[in-house]
Amino acid sequence: MPKQARAGRSAPPTLGFVTSTVAGEQTFDSLDPRTGAVVASHPVHTAEDVRTAVRRAEEAARWWRGLGFDGRRTRLLAWKKALVARLDEVAAVVVAETGKPLDDARLELVLAIDHVDWAATHAKKVLGRRSVNPGLLGANQAASVGYPPLGVVGVIGPWNYPVFTPMGSIAYALAAGNTVVFKPSELTPGVGEILARTLHDAVPERALVEVVTGFGETGAALCGAGVGKIAFTGSTATGKRVMAACAETLTPVLIECGGKDAMVVAADADLDAAADAAVWGGMSNAGQTCVGVERVYVVEQVADEFVAKVAALVPSAHYGPMTMPSQADVVRRHVADAIAKGGRVVVEGSIEGNVVDPVVILDVPEDSVAVTEETFGPLLVVNRVPDAAEAVRRANATGYGLGASVFAGAGAMRIAESLRCGMVSVNGVISFAGIPALPFGGVGDSGFGRIHGADGLREFTRPQAIARQRFALPVPVTSFTRTAAHMRTLLTLVAARHGRTLR
Missing domain, CATH: 1.20.5 (Single alpha-helices involved in coiled-coils or other helix-helix interfaces)
Known part of the structure; x- marks a missing residue:
């Protein structure tokens, strides 16, 4: 990692949750990944605690739905203003629990605030009851479709973007007329709690977001607590367990899992822009970005120039430690496998505890775990290909299908449309995440269902068809x-x- 990113850091901590029991309540500590210092203590909520939170949310949901679109819009926009006013306060908690730089935390808040605004101001247009053509056999009917809320939505959030990612479910579920029970990651419980506080301060009439903290058992309890839907973000393996738990009660799920996102660099690409995007997409947030760049397929005739530009830009990468120290072991294993199978190291970074320097490896065989598995760290694999068609073929040769990037000239849209994934940025990186009107989600091992945009609003409703006879x-x-x-x-x-x- 560049020196400025490491300055003043003490010995990196190991991951370990310190639990204790006070007055009969079990608690755990959230830790600062930069120092290992305790940030705060939080309760380990039991299954009964979760059920109680859901019951409270159900009562609030009846009031919230009764406000209608306009009443909800007014209150959600008040929350938006509160988030703007307290942006640095919330960002400070994000920094303390994730270790990311302050401006990265601020950017995360800015994106989330924009999504709150979009959801609040578009819910009525997207979800309001609309007339449809009844057809010949229904000529005497007035046909319409509405989208009533589910009631209570359970949200299980991740630690890498503890505001932006769960807010894609929370804000859209609220705008659709639901209340939320939010189980944040055990690594970032304080972020969940301060988000709920800002909402309650802006909308004091009811607690619209109940927060339950703890470990996997708390999340499992939420899956079986009778909510209308579970929105989960995390690993594919955990997503499968969430689905299995929800299947017992036929609770529908929205699953957003990891990715092995590829960038395609064509022969006519702007190489300066492509290299800049590859480095930021691969290294920002210490590479802990599900829609970041992990694989680059660059056309042979411009590969040397592109790699040189990437290597020159890497020293400018500035980010924090791995939030989950064990993730450094994954990076170490992937680097070792890539080198053992013939990959050539272009930028060699060291791994010290949970501090991982940027690593760039060229010409890694496609069967290496550095290509087939999600790394979730600052490792960029760059492979040369004869043409864009081969780049697309390799990009699609994975079970994942979350996001992708394309840098090209005239054929950029054709390449983008050929990629098997939920989202593509053309001549940019992760730009789709900052556009509230665009749906966000993946296919295959990356999950299913969508947050953001009109699709994200409808995700937290149930379509209701009504045929009203006008005459016989x-x-x-x-x-x-x-x-x-x-x-x-x-x-x-x-x-x-x-x-x-x-x-």
């Missing part, structure tokens, strides 16, 4: 009074409508 039809189709003559009349109408003779 002369042909009683759905009645035992229907006669053979009635049926002949109906068939004649159908034949005229659909262009063939019915016998």
